[in-house]
Amino acid sequence: MTNAHPDLSICGIGRSAVVFKIKEEKRVVKVYFPPFKHLAKNEQINYMKVEGDSRYPKLYEVGRNYIVLDFIEGKTFFQCLQEGVPILPEHVKQVDDALHSARERGLNPSDIHLHNLIITKHGDVCIIDIARFSQSKQCEQWNDLKSGYYKHYHKAYFPSKLPKWLMNVVAALYRTRKGTSIHT
Ligand SMILES: Nc1ncnc2c1ncn2[C@@H]1O[C@H](COP(=O)(O)OP(=O)(O)OP(=O)(O)O)[C@@H](O)[C@H]1O
Numbered sequence: 001m002t003n004a005h006p007d008l009s010i011c012g013i014g015r016s017a018v019v020f021k022i023k024e025e026k027r028v029v030k031v032y033f034p035p036f037k038h039l040a041k042n043e044q045i046n047y048m049k050v051e052g053d054s055r056y057p058k059l060y061e062v063g064r065n066y067i068v069l070d071f072i073e074g075k076t077f078f079q080c081l082q083e084g085v086p087i088l089p090e091h092v093k094q095v096d097d098a099l100h101s102a103r104e105r106g107l108n109p110s111d112i113h114l115h116n117l118i119i120t121k122h123g124d125v126c127i128i129d130i131a132r133f134s135q136s137k138q139c140e141q142w143n144d145l146k147s148g149y150y151k152h153y154h155k156a157y158f159p160s161k162l163p164k165w166l167m168n169v170v171a172a173l174y175r176t177r178k179g180t181s182i183h184t
């Protein structure tokens with residue numbers, strides 16, 4: 001990624017795309033890796049269904065292999081755990097509420113993991129990456145994360161900061177155990 005346009009800076013890299021912040025604009029462009037370019041259309045359709053809900057970024061444009069979205073300023077749940085920023089029960093409830101609304105609009109929320117949940121600078125939750133919200137398979141990931149949160153997060157033994165490598169190991173073990181595929 002050495003020859004990106006000077007008006008773009010990398011804001012995040014996922015399993016299916018690179019997300020660039022557009023200089024001097026509060027927007028990002030999510031460019032899908034070639035095997036995942038079909039997700040641009042999926043994600044567009046899903047964003048149209050949650051249009052007007054401030055707990056999801058607004059979609060501005062879609063192309064063959066990219067979409068343009070609001071830049072959400074804040075920290076992902078993953079960064080919060082890594083940096084010791086508190087994740088409050090209100091945040092968990094906000095995720096629940098946002099997923100409930102998405103279900104009411106005909107979606108099937110999937111792939112809810114720590115990198116896809118952002119606590120904004122105003123302290124509200126925003127859910128990004130909803131390309132897989134239209135798959136038919138039931139996804140238990142958010143329920144599992146939530147159980148872990150209620151069971152361990154507020155306990156004295158829970159570290160104030162979690163190392164990145166440890167969270168990545170736990171995530172990899174979880175995916176192996178659940179047989180989660182990224183090729184959706
Ligand atoms: N709208 C946004 N505003 C701010 N940061 C974003 C935004 N969209 C994505 N990011 C950052 O980029 C990362 C990768 O984006 P995204 O989750 O959309 O990619 P992906 O390849 O679909 O991810 P996954 O690995 O979950 O499939 C996110 O974890 C987040 O850190």
Ligand SMILES: [Mg+2]
Pocket residue numbers: 014015115116128129
């Ligand atoms: Mg993601």
